[in-house]
Amino acid sequence: MPIPRPDPQGDRVIAHVDMDCFYVQVEQRRQPKLRGLPTAVVQYNDWKGGGLIAVSYEARKFGVKRSMRGDEAEMVCPGIQLVQVPVARDKADLNVYRSAGSEVVSILSTKGRCERASIDEVYLDLTDAAESMLSEVPPEALEDIDKAALKSHVLGLSDDEDPEKNVRGWLCRSDALRQDKLLACGAIIVAQLRGDVLKETEFTCSAGIAHNKMLAKLASGMNKPAQQTIVPSSAVKELLASLPVKKMKQLGGKLGTSLQNDLEVNTVGDLLKFPEEKLQELYGFNTGTWLRNVARGICGDEVKGRVLPKSHGCGKTFPGPKALKTSASVKHWLDQLCEELSERIQLDLDQNKRVAHTLTLHARAFKAGDVEPHNKFPSKSCPLRYSAIKVQEDAKRLFDSGLREFLGSHSKSWGVTSLAVSASKILDTPGTSSILRFFQGKSFSLATSDVSYDEFCNDGPSSSIGCQSYALPECEENQEVFAHEESSKEPDKPSQDRINDDFCRQNRKQKVTGSGSILRFFSGINTSINQASNETEIQAQSSENEIHEGQDMRNPRQKHAIDERGMDGRISHQHTNGSWNFNADEIDHSVVDELPPEIQQEVQGWLRSSKRAKTARKGSNIFHYFSSGENP
DNA sequence: ACGGGTGTAACG
DNA sequence: TCGTTACAC
Numbered sequence: 234m235p236i237p238r239p240d241p242q243g244d245r246v247i248a249h250v251d252m253d254c255f256y257v258q259v260e261q262r263r264q265p266k267l268r269g270l271p272t273a274v275v276q277y278n279d280w281k282g283g284g285l286i287a288v289s290y291e292a293r294k295f296g297v298k299r300s301m302r303g304d305e306a307e308m309v310c311p312g313i314q315l316v317q318v319p320v321a322r323d324k325a326d327l328n329v330y331r332s333a334g335s336e337v338v339s340i341l342s343t344k345g346r347c348e349r350a351s352i353d354e355v356y357l358d359l360t361d362a363a364e365s366m367l368s369e370v371p372p373e374a375l376e377d378i379d380k381a382a383l384k385s386h387v388l389g390l391s392d393d394e395d396p397e398k399n400v401r402g403w404l405c406r407s408d409a410l411r412q413d414k415l416l417a418c419g420a421i422i423v424a425q426l427r428g429d430v431l432k433e434t435e436f437t438c439s440a441g442i443a444h445n446k447m448l449a450k451l452a453s454g455m456n457k458p459a460q461q462t463i464v465p466s467s468a469v470k471e472l473l474a475s476l477p478v479k480k481m482k483q484l485g486g487k488l489g490t491s492l493q494n495d496l497e498v499n500t501v502g503d504l505l506k507f508p509e510e511k512l513q514e515l516y517g518f519n520t521g522t523w524l525r526n527v528a529r530g531i532c533g534d535e536v537k538g539r540v541l542p543k544s545h546g547c548g549k550t551f552p553g554p555k556a557l558k559t560s561a562s563v564k565h566w567l568d569q570l571c572e573e574l575s576e577r578i579q580l581d582l583d584q585n586k587r588v589a590h591t592l593t594l595h596a597r598a599f600k601a602g603d604v605e606p607h608n609k610f611p612s613k614s615c616p617l618r619y620s621a622i623k624v625q626e627d628a629k630r631l632f633d634s635g636l637r638e639f640l641g642s643h644s645k646s647w648g649v650t651s652l653a654v655s656a657s658k659i660l661d662t663p664g665t666s667s668i669l670r671f672f673q674g675k676s677f678s679l680a681t682s683d684v685s686y687d688e689f690c691n692d693g694p695s696s697s698i699g700c701q702s703y704a705l706p707e708c709e710e711n712q713e714v715f716a717h718e719e720s721s722k723e724p725d726k727p728s729q730d731r732i733n734d735d736f737c738r739q740n741r742k743q744k745v746t747g748s749g750s751i752l753r754f755f756s757g758i759n760t761s762i763n764q765a766s767n768e769t770e771i772q773a774q775s776s777e778n779e780i781h782e783g784q785d786m787r788n789p790r791q792k793h794a795i796d797e798r799g800m801d802g803r804i805s806h807q808h809t810n811g812s813w814n815f816n817a818d819e820i821d822h823s824v825v826d827e828l829p830p831e832i833q834q835e836v837q838g839w840l841r842s843s844k845r846a847k848t849a850r851k852g853s854n855i856f857h858y859f860s861s862g863e864n865p
Numbered sequence: 866a867c868g869g870g871t872g873t874a875a876c877g
Numbered sequence: 878t879c880g881t882t883a884c885a886c
Contacts, residue, residue: 255886276869284868286886299886300868318869325870351872351886486884519875546871553866593880612880653870 244412246363246419247356247536249449250341250427250440252334253458255353256287258436259333260316271295271310275303276318276325282307283317290458322569324549327352336434338540343429344422346538356446357426358536363418372417373407382424385442386456389468413465416442420463427461447532450482469530474502481527488516492524504528541585541659545577548595548653556599556648563649567594567628570654575621578656582619589656592617592624594631597651598639610639610649617656628654 252258256274261267271292275283282303295310303315319326334352341347346358372378382404383397393399403409404417419442427438441452443464451472452462464472478501479489492498496507496515504512505528513521526532547570557563578589593614599606613631618624632652640647 277867280867286869302867327870353886483884488883542872544872548870550867550869552869556866609881614879650866651869655871 244360244415245444246359246415246442247444247446247449248359248419248423248440248442249350249446249453250355250357250423250438251453251457252337252353252436252438254287254289255333255436256318256330257289257316259330261289262333262435263329264316267314267316270314271297271312272314272316273297273303273306274318275306275315278303278315278317281305282315286318322573324547324569324573326573333434333436337430337436337438340429340433341426342540344426346536347540348537349540349542355540356449356536357423359419359422359442360415362422363415366418366422367411367414371414372421373405375405378404379421379424379428381428381461382421384460385420385424386460386462387468388452388455388462388464388472410466412444413467416444416463416465420461423461427459445530445532446534446536447482447527448530451476451480470502473528473530474500476501478504484527488520491516501528541581541587543659544655544657545574545581545589545659546653546655547573547577548651550651552650556650557652558646558648563632563652564629566652567632567654568625570652571625571628572621574654574656575619575624578617578619581659582662586662587659588619588662589617590658590660591615591656592627592631593655593657594628594635595651595653595655596632596635596649598636598647598649600640600643601646601648608639608641611635624654 257272260274261272269291270289271294272289273285273292274287275285277283280302282305285297285299285301285303285306288297288299288306292306292310292313295313297306297310297313301309306313306315319329321328330352334349337353338347338349338355341355341357344357344359344362348356350356366372378401383400385400385404387400387403390399390403403413404420406413409417423440423442427440431437437459439453439457439459440461441449441455441464442461443449443452444466448464448469452464455462478484478492478498481489481501484492492504496503498504498507504524507524509521509525511521512524515521516524549566549570551557551566557566581587581589591614593612595612596610598610613635615627615631618627636647
């Protein structure tokens with residue numbers, strides 16, 4: 234039963250969680266002897282000791298900074314531990330950090346809508362969870378509060394000799410504003426999540442808890458490492474009054490510099506002096522409105538329920554003398570990059586059943602005698618064909634086409650200083666229930682079962698999830714490949730061909746021969762989907778999504794313009810979250826270990842809770858697994 | 866000719 | 878839609 238909320242938008246509870254020097258923590262977990270030592274992660278140590286990309290807090294005390302060279306770091310911090318980024322295909326390989334990031338997301342996505350903002354940061358919308366807590370077990374009624382929550386920093390709260398007692402007082406105030414009580418609940422939830430992350434991954438993180446993304450992000454960086462900061466509304470004005478504009482997200486670059494140099498706006502508070510119209514005049518309507526809101530701590534950006542990246546890319550630079558000057562060397566490196574990219578999109582397909590539709594090539598280059606080159610190497614894209622060799626061929630063609638355009642009619646010699654390929658327009662493959670997506674992501678070699686694809690899709694209890702046929706819309710070549718593959722049945726094909734099989738499976742009637750116990754787990758859930766979550770709820774969710782799609786066509790700044798001003802802050806629809814509920818009795822606990830890692834931890838946390846009704850909230854991985862059949 | 870490799874988003 | 882530009886970590 235959804236809890237009615239008078240003003241969902243104004244009272245949202247948003248958290249930003251930021252891993253502390255993440256790459257360093259990943260390396261310290263791999264090599265525990267590095268814990269507590271001044272450490273930095275470095276790539277390419279052949280030139281001046283390599284470039285630092287992450288620095289531990291111990292090393293920061295010595296003045297070691299990102300963007301220093303390894304040599305430089307050793308100067309200011311003798312004995313610093315420099316760990317190299319793994320290398321594959323002669324380029325940096327960030328996979329271990331990506332998967333460590335996924336571990337974290339799978340834990341952080343359990344309590345509300347979760348947006349992966351980068352490899353080591355997420356935003357959470359904890360509004361629903363905080364409201365539930367407030368109505369069921371408000372902090373003021375709580376006997377003992379999580380020690381970690383008591384260590385929160387509360388902006389605007391007067392200092393005290395006993396900070397924990399002080400914070401406890403704030404968290405538990407019975408006469409507090411409802412807004413503040415919600416933040417207090419949010420902070421308790423976040424403290425617990427951070428504890429879960431530490432326990433399950435050994436990583437520490439910091440967090441900000443506020444009423445919007447902007448303030449949450451600002452706060453997460455205020456007390457690091459391994460701490461959290463709460464921003465009550467009452468503290469916003471004072472906070473922003475003295476905050477240098479450059480500290481605000483999006484104002485760290487040219488716009489921030491222009492505010493300083495052209496308007497003498499040095500703090501966010503200084504922005505208040507400028508009428509909205511003036512800012513719109515100077516920076517355009519949308520940016521002007523956005524700035525006006527920033528000055529007031531207003532930010533209506535939603536936390537998007539997205540835990541997976543929207544694109545995959547890989548690239549490499551070839552600085553100075555390393556510039557590539559022959560077609561053959563370009564081909565060599567493009568081949569390396571395309572191989573890595575192919576692996577990653579293949580993994581995305583296997584694990585997440587998502588297909589990338591666009592391949593893009595980026596490059597930077599110079600022409601032999603050019604002093605101040607005034608044309609840039611154009612980026613080019615084309616439909617992405619799923620096989621490593623084709624990606625390589627296509628990337629090369631894109632490069633050649635770009636190069637011709639870059640050179641024009643002149644045939645000077647040239648050099649390429651960077652190459653990158655990326656895969657974007659990634660869509661969920663529809664046409665299969667999430668349960669099947671799970672089975673497709675696993676090997677089918679365990680004990681057989683006589684449950685067929687048909688039964689799962691159409692005849693089984695979950696028929697409302699349904700299945701549709703699927704074909705790539707714009708890439709005919711792929712369909713030919715699939716048609717061809719459909720007739721071939723060799724068991725052990727090279728990996729680049731496996732993807733085609735996957736596509737074929739989705740179009741055929743697939744016999745599922747999964748493990749009996751896993752099947753039992755899902756059968757239980759399957760049954761309870763129908764029992765505990767009714768179809769109208771799912772439908773409501775689905776039509777709500779359509780509204781969202783429409784809105785997402787507008788850019789965020791336009792959204793600010795309309796949401797914050799035109800509608801006077803009354804934005805209500807987006808927080809009526811859909812969720813699926815499961816009865817704890819119907820879940821087979823004994824097979825949790827066999828679940829895919831992305832949802833395993835989430836399910837474990839879920840089973841640990843004492844509630845009988847388990848809820849998979851929109852944005853959580855479990856929800857994702859069980860709802861993606863209705864995605865576009 | 867070095868902060869490299871990735872990622873998101875606005876804008877024309 | 879595509880390609881460029883900006884910004885962030």
